[in-house]
Amino acid sequence: HEVYKECLARHPFFFQLLEHNFSAMRALCHSAVKEVSFRAEQDVFSDGQAVDKVYFVIEGSLEYRMRCGTVSPSSSSMSADSLQVARDEVHEGQWLAEAALWVKWFHMGKTVSRQHTLTLVLSVP
Secondary structure, eight states, X not given: OHHHHXXXXXXXXXXXXXXXXXXXXXXXXXXXXXXXXXXXXXXXXXXXXXXXXXXXXXXXXXXXXXXXXXXXTTTTXXXXXXXXXXEEEEETTOEEOGGGGTSOOBOSSEEEESSSEEEEEEEOO
């Protein structure tokens, strides 16, 4: 679980936890972290799902896709023409869905793996 600690410690909160409470970090790695791999173009999570996991990318990359657009003032609705897909890539050493650590939340977009991707997944109760 040494690799887990190193990967998680890239996040400022977990860096502090490792520095100040090694035993808590070790317990966290043993009880709440697991390696999960995704094949190319595999869904990681979808829009509307509860956020209960944080994903730390070890190898490969993930792509977060979120529909966004503008609301027409006259109709208070979005037209299909105004919708666009915003994309953001998450690479090795980065993490995704950090909100799981702090609040009850729902994913506002979809994430897929760009290629074969290895992650550490921290499950949050």
